[in-house]
Amino acid sequence: MEPGEIHALLGENGAGKSTLMNVLYGLLQPDEGEILVNGAVRHFRSPGDAIAAGNGMVHQHFMLVPVFTVTENIMLGAEQTSAGPIALLDRRTARSHVLEVSQRYGLPVDPDATVEDLPVGVQQRVEIVKALVREVDLLILDEPTAVLTPQETDELLSVMRTLKAAGKSIVFITHKLKEVKAIADRITVVRRGQVVGTAQPDATEDSLAALMVGRSVRLTVDKAPADPGETVLSVRGLRVYDDRGHPAVDGVDLAVRAREVLGIAGVQGNGQTELVEAIMGLRPVAGGEIDLAGQNIATRNTKDTLRTGVGYIPEDRSVDGLVKDFTVAENLVLDVYDQPPYAAGLALRPAAISRAAKELIAEFDIRTSSSETPVGTLSGGNQQKVIVARELSRDLRMVVAAQPTRGVDVGSTEFIHERVIRERDEGAAILLVSSELDEVLGLADRIAVMYRGRILATLPAGASREQVGLLMAGITGDTA
Amino acid sequence: MTVTPAEAQTPVAAPGRPGPARRVFDWLTTANTLTVTVLAVVLALVVGAILIIIGDEQVRAEWGYLFAAPGAVLGDSLSLVGDAYGNLVKGSIIDPSSVSGAISGTNSWSLAFAPISETLTYTAPLIFTGLAVAFAFRGGLFNIGAQGAVIMGCIGGAIVGFALPMPYGLHLIAALLGAAIAGAIWAGIAGYLKARTGAHEVIVTIMLNYVALQFLYWVIRQQGVHDPTRSDPISKPVHGTARLPLLGGANLRWNVGILLGVLAAAGVFWLLQRSTVGFELRAVGANPDAARTAGMSVAKAYILAMVVSGALAGLGGGVQVLGTAYTLTPAVAGTLGFDGITVALLGRGRPWGVALSALLFGALHAGGNHMQSNSHVAVDLVTVVQAVIVILIAAPGLIKEIFRLRAARTGSAAGTLAKGW
Numbered sequence: 001m002e003p004g005e006i007h008a009l010l011g012e013n014g015a016g017k018s019t020l021m022n023v024l025y026g027l028l029q030p031d032e033g034e035i036l037v038n039g040a041v042r043h044f045r046s047p048g049d050a051i052a053a054g055n056g057m058v059h060q061h062f063m064l065v066p067v068f069t070v071t072e073n074i075m076l077g078a079e080q081t082s083a084g085p086i087a088l089l090d091r092r093t094a095r096s097h098v099l100e101v102s103q104r105y106g107l108p109v110d111p112d113a114t115v116e117d118l119p120v121g122v123q124q125r126v127e128i129v130k131a132l133v134r135e136v137d138l139l140i141l142d143e144p145t146a147v148l149t150p151q152e153t154d155e156l157l158s159v160m161r162t163l164k165a166a167g168k169s170i171v172f173i174t175h176k177l178k179e180v181k182a183i184a185d186r187i188t189v190v191r192r193g194q195v196v197g198t199a200q201p202d203a204t205e206d207s208l209a210a211l212m213v214g215r216s217v218r219l220t221v222d223k224a225p226a227d228p229g230e231t232v233l234s235v236r237g238l239r240v241y242d243d244r245g246h247p248a249v250d251g252v253d254l255a256v257r258a259r260e261v262l263g264i265a266g267v268q269g270n271g272q273t274e275l276v277e278a279i280m281g282l283r284p285v286a287g288g289e290i291d292l293a294g295q296n297i298a299t300r301n302t303k304d305t306l307r308t309g310v311g312y313i314p315e316d317r318s319v320d321g322l323v324k325d326f327t328v329a330e331n332l333v334l335d336v337y338d339q340p341p342y343a344a345g346l347a348l349r350p351a352a353i354s355r356a357a358k359e360l361i362a363e364f365d366i367r368t369s370s371s372e373t374p375v376g377t378l379s380g381g382n383q384q385k386v387i388v389a390r391e392l393s394r395d396l397r398m399v400v401a402a403q404p405t406r407g408v409d410v411g412s413t414e415f416i417h418e419r420v421i422r423e424r425d426e427g428a429a430i431l432l433v434s435s436e437l438d439e440v441l442g443l444a445d446r447i448a449v450m451y452r453g454r455i456l457a458t459l460p461a462g463a464s465r466e467q468v469g470l471l472m473a474g475i476t477g478d479t480a
Numbered sequence: 481m482t483v484t485p486a487e488a489q490t491p492v493a494a495p496g497r498p499g500p501a502r503r504v505f506d507w508l509t510t511a512n513t514l515t516v517t518v519l520a521v522v523l524a525l526v527v528g529a530i531l532i533i534i535g536d537e538q539v540r541a542e543w544g545y546l547f548a549a550p551g552a553v554l555g556d557s558l559s560l561v562g563d564a565y566g567n568l569v570k571g572s573i574i575d576p577s578s579v580s581g582a583i584s585g586t587n588s589w590s591l592a593f594a595p596i597s598e599t600l601t602y603t604a605p606l607i608f609t610g611l612a613v614a615f616a617f618r619g620g621l622f623n624i625g626a627q628g629a630v631i632m633g634c635i636g637g638a639i640v641g642f643a644l645p646m647p648y649g650l651h652l653i654a655a656l657l658g659a660a661i662a663g664a665i666w667a668g669i670a671g672y673l674k675a676r677t678g679a680h681e682v683i684v685t686i687m688l689n690y691v692a693l694q695f696l697y698w699v700i701r702q703q704g705v706h707d708p709t710r711s712d713p714i715s716k717p718v719h720g721t722a723r724l725p726l727l728g729g730a731n732l733r734w735n736v737g738i739l740l741g742v743l744a745a746a747g748v749f750w751l752l753q754r755s756t757v758g759f760e761l762r763a764v765g766a767n768p769d770a771a772r773t774a775g776m777s778v779a780k781a782y783i784l785a786m787v788v789s790g791a792l793a794g795l796g797g798g799v800q801v802l803g804t805a806y807t808l809t810p811a812v813a814g815t816l817g818f819d820g821i822t823v824a825l826l827g828r829g830r831p832w833g834v835a836l837s838a839l840l841f842g843a844l845h846a847g848g849n850h851m852q853s854n855s856h857v858a859v860d861l862v863t864v865v866q867a868v869i870v871i872l873i874a875a876p877g878l879i880k881e882i883f884r885l886r887a888a889r890t891g892s893a894a895g896t897l898a899k900g901w
Contacts, residue, residue: 303775335774
């Protein structure tokens with residue numbers, strides 16, 4: 001790393017990017033090898049050591065205390081106290097320090113705001129200020145754009161340029177090729193724990209992707225134009241509350257027809273999660289109707305909905321999709337374990353479960369040492385394939401796929417996309433919810449953009465990135 | 481990513497695979513469940529030995545002359561510990577002198593079998609209470625309420641046992657059913673509250689334990705329950721028709737309860753590992769969100785886990801009152817329910833592990849009694865040893881550090897114990 005350089009670290013999930021950076025930040029200890037800072041070997045036993053050596057990190061999941069103010073969060077771990085017999089927290093000095101740093105680098109934050117009230121993009125800014133206050137020279141940004149709107153991403157990129165101009169070095173971890181090309185001075189690609197190449201920002205996206213996965217991949221999805229049939233799912237005037245009791249879905253109307261993919265684009269947290277959970281019977285419906293194949297399912301339980309022929313890929317695989325301590329085989333029957341041939345009366349039939357598991361492992365190319373391996377030991381992409389295999393192996397009229405490729409490597413993503421399109425071509429209606437704009441643009445036959453609990457507009461397949469991106473930010477034609 | 485599935489599925493064959501003896505040694509020196517458990521028991525007995533030495537006034541005084549006569553001091557200490565632990569074994573497994581006595585005809589054979597009989601008598605109810613805690617545990621619930629359910633089981637079993645005259649066989653079955661139902665209802669209250677209102681099962685079951693104990697005190701004094709020939713709080717004895725048959729002669733206490741315990745362990749194993757109910761329960765226990773998303777009813781699983789857990793604990797109470805105690809007294813349930821928590825933890829929540837750890841605790845209890853009367857070491861030492869075992873199991877890292885074991889490749893005991901809160 002050079003001073004004042006933006007160095008992109010590009011690699012698939014599980015390639016070792018985050019592990020490497022956690023070593024630099026002192027969260028993990030290296031088994032072998034050395035870290036050199038300004039020519040000297042350094043050992044980081046804790047993040048404290050790393051910060052002292054000038055390394056700061058902004059994690060993918062923010063390390064902020066939601067109920068504390070911005071100032072309190074920033075002083076956390078480096079609290080300054082007043083002189084005297086009883087050391088009191090010196091909030092005033094810390095606050096002025098925060099203001100000074102945020103002005104110097106053009107990162108406007110309100111030092112007195114409570115963190116949980118701030119939008120995600122601003123929370124991220126707080127994380128960056130937190131690192132800068134500790135006077136780091138090297139800033140590690142771990143997948144910083146995953147949670148941002150396209151507009152917020154642009155802002156972040158300009159902040160990175162400012163920091164670069166101020167002589168700070170930045171390690172930018174990502175798997176989004178466009179951003180890498182837009183900002184990086186140098187690109188290092190890692191695969192399976194090894195550096196497989198370095199590239200300049202003028203390299204083509206295709207060549208970078210090929211370097212990442214070790215072979216050339218198609219970033220677009222091959223599919224025939226949709227040939228929609230009758231309406232399978234129709235949602236009218238749906239209202240749903242979130243966990244805190246605030247309206248999250250506020251009057252949504254949509255219809256999904258057989259043999260088409262309706263993509264719902266939107267930045268995370270605009271009600272997509274609640275919409276999907278309401279359809280699946282996992283969250284109470286406060287108002288409106290949900291019809292599946294002509295029957296109202298608004299009051300039905302999840303089991304009945306699944307049994308009606310709905311395949312459901314939940315957005316958070318480790319929380320909602322898989323039981324990590326269970327084996328691959330057990331997870332593959334998680335929603336059909338009590339159906340023949342997997343059960344006879346109360347008794348499970350392990351032989352049938354194991355046979356089905358072996359078939360699905362082969363068909364869906366799940367990389368596991370055996371069907372009896374605990375699913376938690378698989379890589380993210382293979383865990384996701386277990387869910388996809390389970391859900392798409394039933395007889396389906398409809399697939400509800402929420403963030404089906406989040407945190408999944410390019411190879412698995414391509415595979416999952418192909419399977420989803422195959423389900424469409426075989427006659428299922430597909431509801432795809434994704435905050436990856438490219439995924440929605442690539443897969444959807446119609447695109448509905450969700451913003452603050454409402455569908456702002458529904459666009460045809462050929463809509464442009466910019467058009468959808470503006471809608472995702474809540475900017476409609478009338479107000480723009 | 482160019483690996484074909486066939487290649488990926490082949491286990492990685494390490495070059496120069498070690499021989500079988502080496503592999504067994506490697507396995508034994510890894511922090512696996514068996515090694516950690518055995519070492520925890522050994523270490524707990526060492527702690528017990530130190531306490532025995534400190535607890536003996538005479539030997540403690542001798543330690544003042546350690547440097548003057550080290551041989552004598554260490555010798556006396558060792559013989560003290562050896563005598564105590566010798567009596568522990570004689571009271572729980574086998575006493576060579578009574579065996580040779582039985583062979584030469586100077587004492588009866590039942591004396592030779594007495595240690596085993598005592599061990600199994602204490603083991604039987606512990607299997608049930610251990611299974612009760614383990615079953616709820618696998619469903620993600622930390623059931624502290626086995627004690628209350630045991631008490632209700634004792635009451636249910638005893639009342640059916642002395643108040644409802646019935647023929648042989650039928651009476652015993654009815655009494656055991658009474659015990660199981662009483663326990664199931666009691667624990668079911670906590671399950672229902674958890675499922676419907678989210679009330680934490682730990683708090684609810686602790687409170688229900690108090691209520692059950694006071695209910696026992698009250699019930700014993702009631703007309704129709706209290707033994708009219710006695711002035712102390714004791715109930716009428718259960719009829720002979722409702723008692724668990726003894727396994728060997730009137731002089732030995734072992735009874736059919738131990739066989740029922742083994743059957744219960746087999747039943748719980750089947751229910752957890754081989755039935756759809758167990759699959760659902762384990763899924764809810766391991767990840768309630770994923771279970772719900774897969775269409776399972778988490779509330780139903782919680783209620784079921786507590787009802788079955790309570791029925792098992794109630795049966796433990798039934799085995800105690802119908803097999804050994806025969807009457808209700810304020811102390812009839814002892815600490816069976818609380819010991820069930822330790823048994824379940826030591827058994828890692830696995831049915832056969834529970835049965836084995838109940839056997840260990842049963843033996844410690846039986847041997848402890850013998851040790852107290854013959855070596856003047858209080859039976860409470862056994863309680864300390866049990867507690868130390870569980871502390872060491874709960875902190876497997878400790879055993880790993882002390883004995884320099886290598887980390888186990890898959891999940892160790894820590895996971896079992898860290899959950900539930």
